[in-house]
Amino acid sequence: MERTFNSDGGDSILLEVSKPEPDEADFRCSFRLIRPDGVREGYAMGVDSLQALLLALQKAHINLLAYRRDSGRQVQWLEMQDLGLPLPPYVTASDFDALPD
Secondary structure (H helix, E strand, O other): OEEEEEEOOOOEEEEEEOOOEEEOOEEEEEEEEEEOOEEEEEEEEEOOHHHHHHHHHHHHHHHHHHHHHHHOOOEEEOOEOOOOOOOOOOOOHHHHOOOOO
């Protein structure tokens, strides 16, 4: 599965999410973010394949928000600031607003 996000300056960021696979008694779901500054890889573990997928999407979303904050670039999906990915219930996009100088 994949989704392309747009960044100001004409750059794009590609999110690739692998199908969750069994990993001993649990499931593992890997993802890659191909960004202008390089590739970031990660994964999430879940008790079933759906939990692993949801947690991987949450981690990818957090990575995108951190990139937005740290690079100062706008990252959008379908011209919206909402990237269309889930976040953990204790995290909001505003938690990643740019830090004051």
